[in-house]
Amino acid sequence: xxxxxxxxxxxxxxxxxxxxxxxxxxxxxxxxxxxxxxxxxxxxxxxxxxxxxxxxxxxxxxxxxxxxxxxxxxxxxxxxxxxxxxxxxxxxxxxxxxxxxxxxxxxxxxxxxxxxxxxxxxxxxxxxxxxxxxxxxxxxxxxxxxxxxxxxxxxxxxxxxxxxxxxxxxxxxxxxxxxxxxxxxxxxxxxxxxxxxxxxxxxxxxxxxxxxxxxxxxxxxxxxxxxxxxxxxxxxxxxxxxxxxxxxxxxxxxxxxxxxxxxxxxxxxxxxxxxxxxxxxxxxxxxxxxxxxxxxxxxxxxxxxxxxxxxxxxxxxxxxxxxxxxxxxxxxxxxxxxxxxxxxxxxxxxxxxxxxxxxxxxxxxxxxxxxxxxxxxxxxxxxxxxxxxxxxxxxxxxxxxxxxxxxxxxxxxxxxxxxxxxxxxx
Amino acid sequence: xxxxxxxxxxxxxxxxxxxxxxxxxxxxxxxxxxxxxxxxxxxxxxxxxxxxxxxxxxxxxxxxxxxxxxxxxxxxxxxxxxxxxxxxxxxxxxxxxxxxxxxxxxxxxxxxxxxxxxxxxxxxxxxxxxxxxxxxxxxxxxxxxxxxxxxxxxxxxxxxxxxxxxxxxxxxxxxxxxxxxxxxxxxxxxxxxxxxxxxxxxxxxxxxxxxxxxxxxxxxxxxxxxxxxxxxxxxxxxxxxxxxxxxxxxx
Numbered sequence: 001x002x003x004x005x006x007x008x009x010x011x012x013x014x015x016x017x018x019x020x021x022x023x024x025x026x027x028x029x030x031x032x033x034x035x036x037x038x039x040x041x042x043x044x045x046x047x048x049x050x051x052x053x054x055x056x057x058x059x060x061x062x063x064x065x066x067x068x069x070x071x072x073x074x075x076x077x078x079x080x081x082x083x084x085x086x087x088x089x090x091x092x093x094x095x096x097x098x099x100x101x102x103x104x105x106x107x108x109x110x111x112x113x114x115x116x117x118x119x120x121x122x123x124x125x126x127x128x129x130x131x132x133x134x135x136x137x138x139x140x141x142x143x144x145x146x147x148x149x150x151x152x153x154x155x156x157x158x159x160x161x162x163x164x165x166x167x168x169x170x171x172x173x174x175x176x177x178x179x180x181x182x183x184x185x186x187x188x189x190x191x192x193x194x195x196x197x198x199x200x201x202x203x204x205x206x207x208x209x210x211x212x213x214x215x216x217x218x219x220x221x222x223x224x225x226x227x228x229x230x231x232x233x234x235x236x237x238x239x240x241x242x243x244x245x246x247x248x249x250x251x252x253x254x255x256x257x258x259x260x261x262x263x264x265x266x267x268x269x270x271x272x273x274x275x276x277x278x279x280x281x282x283x284x285x286x287x288x289x290x291x292x293x294x295x296x297x298x299x300x301x302x303x304x305x306x307x308x309x310x311x312x313x314x315x316x317x318x319x320x321x322x323x324x325x326x327x328x329x330x331x332x333x334x335x336x337x338x339x340x341x342x343x344x345x346x347x348x349x350x351x352x353x354x355x356x357x358x359x360x361x362x363x364x365x366x367x368x369x370x371x372x373x374x375x376x377x378x379x380x381x382x383x384x385x386x387x388x389x390x391x392x393x394x395x396x397x398x399x400x401x402x403x404x405x406x407x408x409x410x411x412x413x414x415x416x417x418x419x420x421x422x423x424x425x426x
Numbered sequence: 427x428x429x430x431x432x433x434x435x436x437x438x439x440x441x442x443x444x445x446x447x448x449x450x451x452x453x454x455x456x457x458x459x460x461x462x463x464x465x466x467x468x469x470x471x472x473x474x475x476x477x478x479x480x481x482x483x484x485x486x487x488x489x490x491x492x493x494x495x496x497x498x499x500x501x502x503x504x505x506x507x508x509x510x511x512x513x514x515x516x517x518x519x520x521x522x523x524x525x526x527x528x529x530x531x532x533x534x535x536x537x538x539x540x541x542x543x544x545x546x547x548x549x550x551x552x553x554x555x556x557x558x559x560x561x562x563x564x565x566x567x568x569x570x571x572x573x574x575x576x577x578x579x580x581x582x583x584x585x586x587x588x589x590x591x592x593x594x595x596x597x598x599x600x601x602x603x604x605x606x607x608x609x610x611x612x613x614x615x616x617x618x619x620x621x622x623x624x625x626x627x628x629x630x631x632x633x634x635x636x637x638x639x640x641x642x643x644x645x646x647x648x649x650x651x652x653x654x655x656x657x658x659x660x661x662x663x664x665x666x667x668x669x670x671x672x673x674x675x676x677x
Contacts, residue, residue, distance in 0.1 A: 379500050379504055380586060381531075381537065382501060382530050383533060383537075390521050394521045401520075
């Protein structure tokens with residue numbers, strides 16, 4: 001089946017501008033993905049799934065420019081013991097990275113491995129499963145053309161987190177990375193990601209978590225204001241497994257974060273949360289799809305957006321409960337704090353439930369700063385601007401609290417506080 | 427310390443006059459109490475003095491140690507030494523009580539051109555003051571007022587007062603929602619702060635609180651004015667006969 005007429009030209013132009021990596025075990029998956037993306041076509045402004053976010057700048061074949069922002073701040077997670085894997089504009093930087101050997105996990109690079117590899121059974125597989133019932137062509141494009149990424153097999157409990165660091169050094173970079181993570185039964189990994197990555201970044205993360213496995217994921221998307229990103233997470237959870245993911249986004253003219261979670265084993269646990277703070281030319285989209293396909297699983301979606309000076313926040317979140325997924329506990333909340341009347345929040349919460357013994361709830365709100373709370377703080381001598389910052393932190397705290405490790409929660413809050421103090425209106 | 431002259435206040439949003447010429451002077455070292463029926467303007471007076479939005483001053487003046495209060499932002503009034511203990515303290519999820527207290531103390535010091543308190547000194551001080559009010563370490567760590575009982579919230583107000591060491595304290599129905607033991611604890615906290623350099627204005631419906639915090643002067647407020655002023659015996663009279671006798675007397 002060919003893509004709709006309107007999509008054929010732009011899709012072909014984008015594909016023609018890219019080079020399909022060849023040779024090695026991933027070639028069949030890449031060729032398959034190429035055929036799939038050509039069949040569905042890249043997102044178009046008229047697609048229902050892209051109603052609130054204009055896909056053009058994420059799709060166009062033309063080079064996108066983004067100035068590089070320099071700072072002398074301590075890098076994110078800089079004070080923590082972690083295994084660093086550094087990509088500069090999507091290219092692995094061996095000198096800046098740590099030795100990839102660590103007990104309890106094996107880390108390979110997608111661009112390195114040519115021989116047969118365990119990732120063959122997952123690469124593009126979870127992405128392809130995540131195309132139904134909603135197409136996610138940018139992820140498929142990524143499967144076909146990703147130039148690098150990490151393949152992490154977690155067999156035990158490594159002593160420290162793996163930190164993927166994405167540096168942005170070229171104003172014209174257009175990076176595509178694809179990571180595959182396989183967590184064995186009983187194994188535990190904390191994965192950290194941070195950095196602006198490139199002028200335009202397309203990233204795909206596939207995570208297969210076996211029965212009783214745990215994956216904690218914390219990422220921050222900074223700071224280069226003109227950068228654009230489309231990211232996908234595809235996670236499949238076995239019985240009694242845990243997946244917790246938190247994303248902090250500040251700055252960036254365009255971010256679309258999709259997360260597709262499939263609960264396939266009983267008693268599994270998936271939490272996906274995010275906080276974003278946008279000032280001015282900022283568009284941030286969280287698109288989440290959680291499928292319950294097993295008994296007694298719990299899923300939570302907690303998203304908070306702080307918007308000012310015309311910033312836009314989008315939330316599309318869905319919980320699908322299949323007929324046999326009894327005892328499902330699904331929760332979804334998306335809230336925005338609008339600091340002025342120019343900013344907007346667009347939310348589309350969805351529940352689709354086919355089982356009869358489930359508890360699912362969802363809520364979505366937009367609000368302003370609470371005047372009573374503001375007065376309470378000011379009446380104690382706290383100046384208006386600082387009082388407002390405290391209330392913004394108070395607002396995002398529910399999402400930040402979804403992070404398991406206290407040190408990471410504190411890192412996220414202190415970074416948020418620093419960002420706020422740099423972005424005061426007065 | 428606090429001087430209010432002919433203060434007239436209306437609601438900003440509607441044409442409703444709440445205070446119709448309040449005159450009141452609270453001297454340093456004294457405790458004044460204001461009693462009065464519901465809707466007489468007692469809470470409005472406390473809000474207007476501390477700088478809450480939504481009110482419009484249509485006449486009169488209010489000064490604290492000679493400084494014009496009505497011209498200042500709420501945080502400036504606090505730094506100048508005014509403190510309001512809220513009738514309904516606000517819950518602020520996600521902001522730790524300690525962070526809140528330290529930010530408040532240091533913001534005021536900064537505004538007054540004083541050096542900020544070090545984290546260690548602050549911790550030592552707050553622990554000592556919290557102990558007197560039977561506030562445990564857990565309450566200090568929790569988000570501001572979140573999950574606090576009525577009594578805990580009021581004790582937390584007094585702790586803030588003790589940490590900020592204001593010149594002028596206004597207590598807005600601090601006894602509401604308190605059982606006898608909690609009221610005693612709060613009153614002890616207030617009495618510990620009584621000092622010849624500090625004035626108090628205690629707004630209450632009941633004589634009971636005034637058994638514990640002994641006032642020097644008692645005012646009766648009705649329909650936006652102070653209608654009668656006397657000694658502590660005036661509060662006893664209200665407790666015994668209600669307001670109707672007093673109101674009838676002045677009508």
